[in-house]
Amino acid sequence: MPVKTTGWDVAEHLDHPEAVAAYLDAAMEDGDPSLIAAALGDIARARGMTQIAKETGITREALYRALSPEGHPEFTTVLKVVKAFGLRLSPVPAKGRPAAAGRRRPARRARKAA
Numbered sequence: 001m002p003v004k005t006t007g008w009d010v011a012e013h014l015d016h017p018e019a020v021a022a023y024l025d026a027a028m029e030d031g032d033p034s035l036i037a038a039a040l041g042d043i044a045r046a047r048g049m050t051q052i053a054k055e056t057g058i059t060r061e062a063l064y065r066a067l068s069p070e071g072h073p074e075f076t077t078v079l080k081v082v083k084a085f086g087l088r089l090s091p092v093p094a095k096g097r098p099a100a101a102g103r104r105r106p107a108r109r110a111r112k113a114a
Contacts, residue, residue: 014046020085034069040081041067047085055084 014020020043027039044052044067053060058077066073067081082089 010042011046014043017086020046021087024082024085024087033072037067037071037073038069040073040078041069041071043085044081052081052084056080 010023014023024036024039024043027036030036041064044063049060049063053063056063056077058066058080063077063081065071066077073081079089
């Protein structure tokens with residue numbers, strides 16, 4: 001008897017904030033920009049692309065393009081989308097990397113005089 005398979009869509013399993021955060025964290029840990037964009041797209045589909053478009057002020061079509069594996073979303077788009085998910089980006093030390101001790105603070109940009 002032949003094996004019968006069905007399609008699997010991760011968006012169907014992103015039904016609570018902890019799952020969304022864990023999924024996005026795993027994509028970011030991998031570090032592949034196309035994987036991160038695709039994960040953001042999966043989460044947006046799970047939440048409803050139309051709703052995310054309304055909350056971010058970005059058209060649905062632009063979100064679909066930017067949040068695809070081939071997309072290259074601008075950082076402002078990523079920040080808006082993550083905020084619409086009810087999440088925030090939060091830096092944590094990378095595993096297996098020593099903390100930078102004694103490093104200088106980055107220079108602040110000079111503000112233009114008004």
